[in-house]
Amino acid sequence: xxxxxxxxxxxxxxxxxxxxxxxxxxxxxxxxxxxxxxxxxxxxxxxxxxxxxxxxxxxxxxxxxxxxxxxxxxxxxxxxx
Amino acid sequence: xxxxxxxxxxxxxxxxxxxxxxxxxxxxxxxxxxxxxxxxxxxxxxxxxxxxxxxxxxxxxxxxxxxxxxxxxxxxxxxxx
Numbered sequence: 703x704x705x706x707x708x709x710x711x712x713x714x715x716x717x718x719x720x721x722x723x724x725x726x727x728x729x730x731x732x733x734x735x736x737x738x739x740x741x742x743x744x745x746x747x748x749x750x751x752x753x754x755x756x757x758x759x760x761x762x763x764x765x766x767x768x769x770x771x772x773x774x775x776x777x778x779x780x781x782x783x
Numbered sequence: 784x785x786x787x788x789x790x791x792x793x794x795x796x797x798x799x800x801x802x803x804x805x806x807x808x809x810x811x812x813x814x815x816x817x818x819x820x821x822x823x824x825x826x827x828x829x830x831x832x833x834x835x836x837x838x839x840x841x842x843x844x845x846x847x848x849x850x851x852x853x854x855x856x857x858x859x860x861x862x863x864x
């Protein structure tokens with residue numbers, strides 16, 4: 703089962719990389735604001751059970767993929783193997 | 784209009800960060816493979832027109848957000864302003 707995890711900085715956490723990107727985009731003439739940059743992690747799990755896969759992914763996020771102090775995460779499961 | 788851009792390494796491009804994450808997950812006991820790591824960029828655009836916003840975002844990706852030689856991107860628009 704294929705999964706996508708989106709890890710983003712929590713609201714209120716400074717995001718200097720996004721600030722730099724936003725400044726560059728504005729200099730290029732694009733009217734943008736509120737930029738935030740996070741990570742996207744794609745994984746293939748051996749489990750076929752969506753509920754079990756989701757529990758496993760939450761554990762992986764808490765233990766390794768995200769820093770729960772400053773990042774939030776979102777899990778998307780893509781059906782079938 | 785809020786937009787999310789997912790930037791991922793193209794197939795065949797080495798992704799050592801993902802390899803390291805995959806190895807660590809396996810050492811923690813998770814049966815995963817095929818890990819890939821990219822970036823997620825959230826932006827607020829001033830445009831209200833979805834078609835125009837998409838064209839602008841494609842331009843931003845080609846010019847700044849992604850490296851088209853080694854990365855592919857996916858644009859998601861979230862309705863409303």
